[in-house]
Amino acid sequence: MSDPVTIVGSYISPYVRKVLVCLDLKGIDYEVDPIVPFFGNDEFGRISPVRRIPVLLDEAVTLPDSTAICEYLEDRYPSPPLLPERPADRARARWLEEFADTRLGEVFIWRLFNELVINRFVWDGTTDDAVVRKAIEEEIPQILDYLEGELPADGYLFGGLGIADIALAAFFRNASFARYSVPADRWPRTASFIGRVLEHPGFVKLRPFEELSLRTPIPKHRDALRDAGAPIPATTLGAKTPRRGILST
Ligand SMILES: N[C@@H](CCC(=O)N[C@@H](CS)C(=O)NCC(=O)O)C(=O)O
Known part of the structure; x- marks a missing residue:
């Protein structure tokens, strides 16, 4: 059994949600480092050069961008498929x-x-x-x-x-x-x-973690989510203060 996949990014992000639903559909174990956009540390900026979430880390690859991630999941775990046949x-x-x-x-x-x-x-x-x-x-x-x-x-x-x-x-x-x-x-x-x-x-199983993230002050997200049963890894790429993003849209 390989280590679970780690997804860096908050449950509030639609791009993170897209990846988590795809992982769930394919039955892949994962952990979530739930950093809110703009709250990444220097290491986050190194692995996500446009400083955006989500980023996937597993034993084979470190990969930003929800589309690249979902295509990787589809190639590596083809069943059930995310894309139709024709x-x-x-x-x-x-x-x-x-x-x-x-x-x-x-x-x-x-x-x-x-x-x-x-x-x-x-x-x-x-x-x-x-x-x-x-x-x-x-x-x-x-x-x-x-x-x-x-x-x-x-x-x-x-x-x-x-x-x-x-x-x-x-x-x-x-x-x-x-x-x-x-x-x-x-x-x-x-x-x-x-x-x-x-x-x-x-989607339904993510709701409690989304709702909790929305009503919890940002510095408390990790602890609150862990206490609520979310799969939170031991380490984080989160920072205490936000930095303005790199891309404008
Ligand atoms: N094309 C990227 C877009 C990701 C994205 O825009 N993520 C937002 C959060 S919803 C973000 O990280 N924003 C922070 C920023 O723009 O600096 C993807 O598909 O993953």
């Missing part, structure tokens, strides 16, 4: 994952979540209401109009739960942390799809 479906799954990571990341994380949560609780700043309003009135509707035409009325996108389902739903979970939910009267397919995916056991 080339056209595989291509579409990869595109929807990319759309989630870039556009949903930009709007749900950098606009909504950043303004309502990170600015206040990491940087002691205030919320720019105009940014939040533009996200809710213009940017999110444009995303939802597109998804409404792409998502299935029942089940998941390509049969079993896969990378595109997981990546998309992971961002809507952060939207819910910012008290946003998809209006089901205007986007019924999207609302029911997101609800269905977030009820998958892989």
Whole structure:
């Protein structure tokens, strides 16, 4: 039995969530060093040169970036698969994952979540209401109009739960942390799809740790999560004070 995989990154991050659900789906043991974005130490900056979470460490590789990590997991542990079989479906799954990571990341994380949560609780700043309003009135509707035409009325996108389902739903979970939910009267397919995916056991079992992280002061995350039964490793790449990020979006 090899050592468990270590994932560096907070349960609050959608990119970390995406990786943890994939690990769970494939039945791979893991530990989580739950550092909040911006709170990495020098060693974290060495292994994640853009200072972003998640990072995976195992006996074979140290790897940042959720997409690179999930592709590695898929190559190393092919069953059950994260990607469908047909080339056209595989291509579409990869595109929807990319759309989630870039556009949903930009709007749900950098606009909504950043303004309502990170600015206040990491940087002691205030919320720019105009940014939040533009996200809710213009940017999110444009995303939802597109998804409404792409998502299935029942089940998941390509049969079993896969990378595109997981990546998309992971961002809507952060939207819910910012008290946003998809209006089901205007986007019924999207609302029911997101609800269905977030009820998958892989997502459900992360909820207590996400909720605990949200209500616990950042310096106490590790201890609180360990006490609650989260798989926390003995050492951390966390720092006591935050540093501004390297990338702007
Ligand atoms: N492309 C990366 C994006 C990861 C990302 O943006 N992570 C955020 C947390 S949700 C982060 O680490 N932000 C800190 C920063 O930008 O400095 C991935 O897929 O892993």
